[in-house]
Amino acid sequence: MTEKVTEPKGAMEIRDMIDQRLKARAAVELAAPADAHLDEDAISAFIEGRLVEAESAPLISHLIVCASCRHATALLLRVESQFKPEDDPTPDESPGRVGPLLERLAAGFTPPLEEDAVFAYQEPEPDQNAESVGEEPPEKPEDGK
């Protein structure tokens, strides 16, 4: 670190210039058409570092010009870094939210979209509440190969 302190003033200036210019350009960036955005599948594969260079090249080019997708990836990186591995729980054996959904599947009934929130809402069970406010479940190995 001591070497950096002795760097010329010009090094600081170029950082400031880059910072200012990039922010100014980002402020007037045009939004990409909605159908041109990266989907969750591509974003998650990129964030997980699973894409090789040939696969990621078009994605990186897109992130440079599309503030919306870049912001999504940045947000994901930020919140993921605060999500502790011990927060990753083991499989939950208790009955959960899927019951009402399966009933819906069995009934073959699909309500209009505006009714979804009402249909899908379910009071959290007492044990779920307790779990969410501080119980630390055993660590589960990360997914993947």
Add this chain to the structure above:
Amino acid sequence: MRTLPDSRTRPDPRLAEEPRLAEQFLFNLAACAPHVDSLHAQCAKAHPDFGLLLPDFREAVNRAVRKYLGALPVTPSIEDILWLIGQLQDRDLYLALACAQGNEQAWWEFDRQYRSFIERWARHLVRSGSDADEIIDFVYVELLGTRIVDGVRQSKFRTYTGRGTLKGWLRTVMLHAVVDLYRGRQDEIPLEEWSGSAEETRELHNSLNATRGPEESMLVNVVRERYRAATTTALDQSLAALDDHETLLLLYYHVEGLKLREIARIVEQPRSPIRRWFQRQSKLRLGQAPGRVHESTVMRWLEKVYKKVSDHFHAELANKHGLNPAEIEICKSIATEDPAQNVRLNARVTDSEGINPEEAEWRRTEGAP
């Protein structure tokens, strides 16, 4: 703009324009079918009650191959395709496809494996418990699918290809749901109520303009404008000369405000394309094992990019604009005197939580944002 093609709705135009290449691609894809069949057999053995048929599994794998290899500049070989298929999270994909088809056992298994994670992630993303419940319900309904097109339920699961983990995909789907939720609410509130700094910036601009006074001559303004234009052009040219990996690094750091350790996360994977690109530029010594990417590594990458921009910037001003060293110094001082920048920099100082001491020191001594 080049983007990853979505094979569901947008066939790769390159393949459409070049039937011979498309034919070769299909031939290579078909040659990999036995391997796909074998994967399906393994998954079906593990979950015989999911009821996912081989043709549906094959179709999903082909979709993944088309999506991630279909846009390559050359037709992917059989080896390329086999490699990609080997990278797919086949068990996750099998589960997702079965859920998309509405298989009850698959849904129970999904709920058992992921419900706790979904609830914790939702509560990590949003502060309010009711918002978290809203997000969870919304995501479950999206996963189920509320529309039926041509007899097929449009489950969100159908967009998952298995290229990343199902858990990573769920994280992203839920983050998008949160962004949409808050964006919807923000639209209902006047913008000025969300931006407390706008007035502050305006006041600062006014006070600085007042100090210049009316006596500043038109000639000075013209000269300043000339330097300013040259500076902007040269800086844009310098930034444009960067490789995409370098530009994205700058954007993550300066525009998105990611911390070094957060950027380091994206390059942690040994195969990470950004990591490999920067390591190639650094000319790793033969036999040197690529170790973990630390914040200090990202810091060094950034410094190299700054140096590259600086060198290009000086060369542009000197060679294309014919400026001498003294004039270049004037350009640099003009470029950094924007009062709005001071506001932004001050705002960032208060956001030091979570920055490690090394990065904080680096930001301080280097004048980094």
